[in-house]
Amino acid sequence: xxxxxxxxxxxxxxxxxxxTKSDKALNKMYRLFQLMKNNFLVNAGSSLGLIALKLxxxxxxxxxxxxxxxxxxxxxTLDECKxxxxxxxxxxxxxxxxxxxxxxxxxxxxxxxxxEVIRALEFGGQNETVTVxxxxxxxxxxxxxxxxxxxxxxxxxxxxxxxxxxxxxxxTICSMAKASDVAIYIDAEESWIQxxxxxxxxxxxxxxxxxxxxxxxxxxxxxxxxxxxxxxxYNNAINYGYKLGAKIVRGAYMEKERAYAAQHGKVSPxxxxxxxxxxxxxxxxxYCLDHVDTISFCCATHNMASTIKCAESxxxxxxxxxxxxxxxxxxxxxxxxxxxxxxxxGFNVSKYVPYGPIADVIPYLIRRxxxxxxVAGEMTRELKYIREEINRRSKN
Ligand SMILES: Cc1cc2nc3c(=O)[nH]c(=O)nc-3n(C[C@H](O)[C@H](O)[C@H](O)COP(=O)(O)OP(=O)(O)OC[C@H]3O[C@@H](n4cnc5c(N)ncnc54)[C@H](O)[C@@H]3O)c2cc1C
Numbered sequence: 001x002x003x004x005x006x007x008x009x010x011x012x013x014x015x016x017x018x019x020t021k022s023d024k025a026l027n028k029m030y031r032l033f034q035l036m037k038n039n040f041l042v043n044a045g046s047s048l049g050l051i052a053l054k055l056x057x058x059x060x061x062x063x064x065x066x067x068x069x070x071x072x073x074x075x076x077t078l079d080e081c082k083x084x085x086x087x088x089x090x091x092x093x094x095x096x097x098x099x100x101x102x103x104x105x106x107x108x109x110x111x112x113x114x115x116e117v118i119r120a121l122e123f124g125g126q127n128e129t130v131t132v133x134x135x136x137x138x139x140x141x142x143x144x145x146x147x148x149x150x151x152x153x154x155x156x157x158x159x160x161x162x163x164x165x166x167x168x169x170x171x172t173i174c175s176m177a178k179a180s181d182v183a184i185y186i187d188a189e190e191s192w193i194q195x196x197x198x199x200x201x202x203x204x205x206x207x208x209x210x211x212x213x214x215x216x217x218x219x220x221x222x223x224x225x226x227x228x229x230x231x232x233x234y235n236n237a238i239n240y241g242y243k244l245g246a247k248i249v250r251g252a253y254m255e256k257e258r259a260y261a262a263q264h265g266k267v268s269p270x271x272x273x274x275x276x277x278x279x280x281x282x283x284x285x286x287y288c289l290d291h292v293d294t295i296s297f298c299c300a301t302h303n304m305a306s307t308i309k310c311a312e313s314x315x316x317x318x319x320x321x322x323x324x325x326x327x328x329x330x331x332x333x334x335x336x337x338x339x340x341x342x343x344x345x346g347f348n349v350s351k352y353v354p355y356g357p358i359a360d361v362i363p364y365l366i367r368r369x370x371x372x373x374x375v376a377g378e379m380t381r382e383l384k385y386i387r388e389e390i391n392r393r394s395k396n
Contacts, residue, residue, distance in 0.1 A: 009311040009345050011304055014389035016344045017337035020087055023393060030386045032071055036369050037383070061358050064365075072333040072368045073100065073361055074353035078123045081355050084332075088351055089129040092343040096132040096185065096329060097124065100356035100364045105142050107165070113139045114169040116356075118176050125180030131350065132183045132216075135173060137197050141166040146193035170200065174208045174215060185247050185298070188218035191257055191269045198229070202236060209242040213296035213325075216245030221281040222254055223269045230284050234291060246297040247329075248284045250277050252367075278306070285310045289317060289326075296325040300352075302335040304381075311347065321346045333368070337385045 011017075018026055074081035078097070085095045097120040101113055117133055124130035137146060145159045145166070155163055177184045186201045188194060201217040208214040217233065219226050230246065237244040251257075254270055261268035271277045285306065288297040299310045307328065314321060327348040330339045342349040354364055 008315045009308055009341065009347075011307065011337050011341045012385070013341055013344075014337065014385050014392060017340050017385060018389045019340060020091055020336070023390075026386060026390060026393075029071065030383065030390060032067060033383050033386065036068075064358055064362075068365050068369060069358060069361070072331070072354065072365055074332060074355045076355065076357050078119060078355065081353055082127075084353065085127060085130060088353075091340055092349075093129075093339055094132075094327075094348070094350035095127075095130045096134060096350045096352045097130055098134045098352050098354040099139075100354040100361035101139060102360065102363045104139070110140055110142070110165075110169070114173060117173050121173070121176045121180045121182050124182035130182065132185050133177070134185045134187055134352070135170075136187045136189065137166070137200065138189060138193070140169050146196040149196045150193055167200070170204060174204055178208055178214050183214055183216060183245065185216045186218060188220045188247075188249065188251070190253050190260070191223065192260065194220075198233075202233070205237065205245060206240050206242050209237070209245060213243045213245040216247045216296070216298065218247040218249055218300075219284060220249055220251030221284055222251035222271055222277045224271045224276070224280075225269065227280045227283055227287070230287060234287075234295060237294065244291075244295045246284075246288055246295055247300050248281065248288065248297060249300045250281055250303070278303070281306055282309050286313060289313050289319065292319060292323060292325050298327045298329050298350075300329045302330055302338060304338065307338055307342070311342070311345070314347075322348050324348075331368070334382070337381075 021029065074084045081095075081097070088095055099113065099116045099120060101116070104110065104113070117135055120130075120133040124133060142159075142162050145155065145162045148155055148159055149163065174184060186197065186204075189197060198217065201215065204215045205213075205217065219230050219233075221227070230248075233246070234244050251270075257270050258268050260266075261270075271280065281301070281303070285297075285299055288295045289310075299307065301307060310328070311321075314323070314326065319326070327350060328338070328342050329350045329352055330336075332351045332353045339349055339351060354361060
């Protein structure tokens, strides 16, 4: 890291990074991350935790609530999240509400997810620092519909009806988003349903992003075709007279994508190596910055180099740090050194705050635990900064 970069953004200031944490909370966080470093413990803990929850073993919920849930989830309900949202806001950090339920199939369950998103949007309308709610299309439609649409281009009668219901749910959500002045991030998912998600999202953007960006699509830069798709999406927006909303991520389903491609005898959509993903990620951010008046984008990453590069480019291009079309985001409970140092430096930054009943957010928690185990570099960095801060405080 060069000296000029440090001047624009120092992500290693641990005092700022952990200012939201008491000494006790910091020590607890350190112990939890140390435990999660252990692959065996994470795998065994995930399986045993699920079994214990199913069997209603006493104290399981209590244990989960006070450890991994507390670290990575805002609360079981919106009201429970309020305290955390207010704390984030005190440190100039906005909230993206992420209802944590995983895909279900019954119509009533899908309507329930829609109603939760609607509630999140209403809540956002009343809380100034809640600026976005997330939507996962697989949480709003039965399994198989998006896949069939993509593979065949048409649907069976029953799936066609389900698609119509999905579109109705989405229009209800987008209308509420517009009325509440809270945006919607549509999550990116697996490549075998992503074309369907893109098609639907483009139509929503065309309808709802005329004056202001209400709907954001997500672009996964671990795919080798996504930089071109970002440019195509931008040209589409210009041609049809709407603004593009773009959340730029690297992508969360790499192993699953590779396995699916191998199983179906297809070429994997994933880049040939990490360096190619990193290159396209930074190029995508650069592209968004070059079109910042017509693309509203979120640099959604825990990668320090990409974050600094984006901050540096904003500086070089003489764009205001708090430009309304630029924001950064990290997941709640992770990479606080990025979030709070960005906020302190005056950039727009948010935390993705998942919430929901413990049993429903368990798959999300297992993913976080596994991710923190497998991403050795990230974990080491997380622990290094917490340790540095504990040492710094002990000297004061
Ligand atoms: C706010 C937020 C929202 C998100 N929303 C979504 C979403 O909607 N959809 C989604 O899929 N993900 C989403 N993610 C997860 C994201 O895609 C990444 O999995 C995660 O953030 C790790 O990547 P990173 O940019 O933080 O940095 P790093 O830790 O530097 O990158 C790790 C990532 O690089 C890529 N990678 C690793 N090894 C290789 C390799 N050998 N070849 C090619 N690529 C490789 C993978 O994508 C891996 O996850 C989100 C993340 C955040 C922070």
